[in-house]
Amino acid sequence: xxxxxxxxxxxxxxxxxxxxxxxxxxxxxxxxxxxxxxxxxxxxxxxxxxxxxxxxxxxxxxxxxxxxxxxxxxxxxxxxxxxxxxxxxxxxxxxxxxxxxxxxxxxxxxxxxxxxxxxxxxxxxxxxxxxxxxxxxxxxxxxxxxxxxxx
Numbered sequence: 001x002x003x004x005x006x007x008x009x010x011x012x013x014x015x016x017x018x019x020x021x022x023x024x025x026x027x028x029x030x031x032x033x034x035x036x037x038x039x040x041x042x043x044x045x046x047x048x049x050x051x052x053x054x055x056x057x058x059x060x061x062x063x064x065x066x067x068x069x070x071x072x073x074x075x076x077x078x079x080x081x082x083x084x085x086x087x088x089x090x091x092x093x094x095x096x097x098x099x100x101x102x103x104x105x106x107x108x109x110x111x112x113x114x115x116x117x118x119x120x121x122x123x124x125x126x127x128x129x130x131x132x133x134x135x136x137x138x139x140x141x142x143x144x145x146x147x148x149x150x151x
Contacts, residue, residue, distance in 0.1 A: 018034065019031065034145075035094055036079055041105070045108055113128060
């Protein structure tokens with residue numbers, strides 16, 4: 001859990017760089033990466049809240065490989081529309097989503113471990129796997145932000 005709070009702290013720290021962009025690293029500016037990361041955290045946590053606690057393990061090579069390598073290759077997947085902002089991304093909207101994410105992460109700590117979330121590419125994840133997914137996903141976007149700021 002501490003790792004997730006550290007990642008949220010890093011998101012907060014990067015809000016001041018929201019308008020920075022670098023086309024050689026990403027087509028999107030830092031605000032988009034922050035917004036997208038928070039949308040993913042909040043949507044996964046919300047789905048987990050509403051999920052029945054009925055997770056049953058089954059073999060899934062994509063999921064198991066992803067959770068083993070713990071990284072997302074750049075430029076290989078497109079973010080689903082549900083976790084992309086249709087409106088202008090503003091600092092207040094990022095800050096609102098950040099407050100929500102902190103609250104939802106706290107709630108996730110007390111959820112039934114058999115709650116689950118179905119990811120569009122890697123399939124069904126239980127609570128622990130969903131936590132790992134959002135950590136990997138958030139780290140992925142924070143690394144992109146670091147690269148935008150370096151160049």
